Amino acid sequence: MPTIKDVAKRAGVSRTTVSRVLNDNGYVSHEARQRVVEAVEEMGYIPSAHAKTMRTKRSGVIGVILPRISTETASRVVNGIEKELAENGYQILLTNTQLQPEKEIQNIKLLKSRQVDGIILLATNRNQDLLDTISETSIPFVAIGQELSGVTSVVYDDYHSAFSVTELLIEKGHRNVGFIGVPESDHAVGVIRKQGYLDAMKKHGLSVEEGWIQYGNFTFESGYEAARQLLEQSEHRPTAIFAVTDRMAIGALGQLKEKSIRIPEDMALFGIGASDLSRHVTPALSTVDYFNEDAGQKTAQLILEQLSGKVVEKEKIKLDYRLIERDSV
Amino acid sequence: MPTIKDVAKRAGVSRTTVSRVLNDNGYVSHEARQRVVEAVEEMGYIPSAHAKTMRTKRSGVIGVILPRISTETASRVVNGIEKELAENGYQILLTNTQLQPEKEIQNIKLLKSRQVDGIILLATNRNQDLLDTISETSIPFVAIGQELSGVTSVVYDDYHSAFSVTELLIEKGHRNVGFIGVPESDHAVGVIRKQGYLDAMKKHGLSVEEGWIQYGNFTFESGYEAARQLLEQSEHRPTAIFAVTDRMAIGALGQLKEKSIRIPEDMALFGIGASDLSRHVTPALSTVDYFNEDAGQKTAQLILEQLSGKVVEKEKIKLDYRLIERDSV
DNA sequence: GTATAATGTGGAATCGATACCATGAACAAG
């Protein structure tokens, strides 16, 4: 690989002049510029980003930490981020935590060692170690998915969406609404969505029987299993199930079909996520669209804003959502 | 951010000694090591990967070029790659081309400027410019998904899988098998899979009527549309449809359902990809599993092999596949 | 026609790490 020195020699100028041409700053005569451009072309010269970063302290890279790469939600968010950042000349460096909280911290260090200009975290938990690590981090940082105290966060409207879903089911005449949640370590999904459900029930004067609330772990299988539990409620069996993710809802759907329970006549079903799946299962699953791609884009914009140098208040952006009513209710 | 110099000062040793402790090579007394470790800890020192890369010419990063980030296939492949590389101390730098061929070349340059130690390309086409760019590239390179001449490639067994699918449909008694393909610019999917279909038909003495072959562009919608075309064949209407991707198969499924055509009684349906979707639509879609995650892992292993320094022959690895027969046939 | 500004170019320092070489101390072998 040729270096700037080689180009300089070939063009018969100094490294400084080559640098000027490349970055289009300073005075360069027409002839000198011409010769440099030719030399670059002929030698297939590609500047070293490392040397540049080292000198300028800017890498043009934003680190993105994902819980897992292969989820639809994450993919969409990344898409949104990518789109926005690429337009502004930034590149993404993706890392994933395989859902291990300690890896989040590890990855933040890793990204810092690579001099990323900013970090975006798709958060799944909010443990103190993580918060500490972030607050020690001097570079622009935005979290998405969870509200992290002291950190600019982009969050979905977990509470109101869950509330609305529950209320919609109630308005459809259901009084016994079952719920499939996830562990509380994921605050947004595990705590807030449940709260939305509980508050909606309460508002309408409906009690929530023990056994109506089951838990899964985001997988189809756990939804399938949770639905089995819900069906076993001997008296006061739910007539509707609200699962906090589409995958679990579709797992539940499998259970219901297996038991030949008609949907929505005998059991209504609602999910969250607006996954491709939700649209194509039968009956089509009612769900909530969180506009993940827009969320990613918004997050990227916040990072860019911080990057632009102006001092920015830490803020919390709550995004819009939309209920999608389909055949399952 | 503290540098190695700051750590050296704090520990009362030279930079060289700090480097020795960090990389665990050369002689360092117990006390000196102790002091360095403490200093690193206290200052929260994180070494600059850029400086290191610059000096050592090794970045510990493998570039991965994807056609699009948010597809199930790509996600799985990346997962496999990640798993294997992470175990060997490498990191991934992801870029995507948004399906624009010229961006593939652009991204290769970008990755080279970042001194990646190797490049993995999820290829969708095989144009000459791309091949030229790759052959000019001196670093380890592996393509996956398409066979690129002169490049180590990991490919799916597109031909035999398509052949098997077609044959299976024929053995089920179908003589009129319709086909939904994609443009030939994607050689593996557009050309080879179609060839497998055609050869299987020929082998069994079946002619392929004009109009039985339709084309889509990987989307649900295009599958839906292609199926409509297939249904319009007035005489000799197909009794089975083989779509070269699950998404298009599921698009077709929508069309069939809309027209109240019973599956599989009136029309059998087969896809490729073993997507989550295929398992959960009704009726469950028969499909081909290409073991994408294993493919990613295998690809990573090939890169690691090249990285290990031994001279490796360019090779072409053809992967296994598995037909998954479900309710749609 | 001289002072001043604009234009054009290169030398050298710098970013933060590693690698090579030199040097010194401690200790064993002859």
Added chain:
DNA sequence: CTTGTTCATGGTATCGATTCCACATTATAC
């Protein structure tokens, strides 16, 4: 007691770019 290893440490060059400063040269103003 000299010689040769092993152990321990530091100085300095280097990787490939940018940036600052110095110095010409040319153009413009008065």
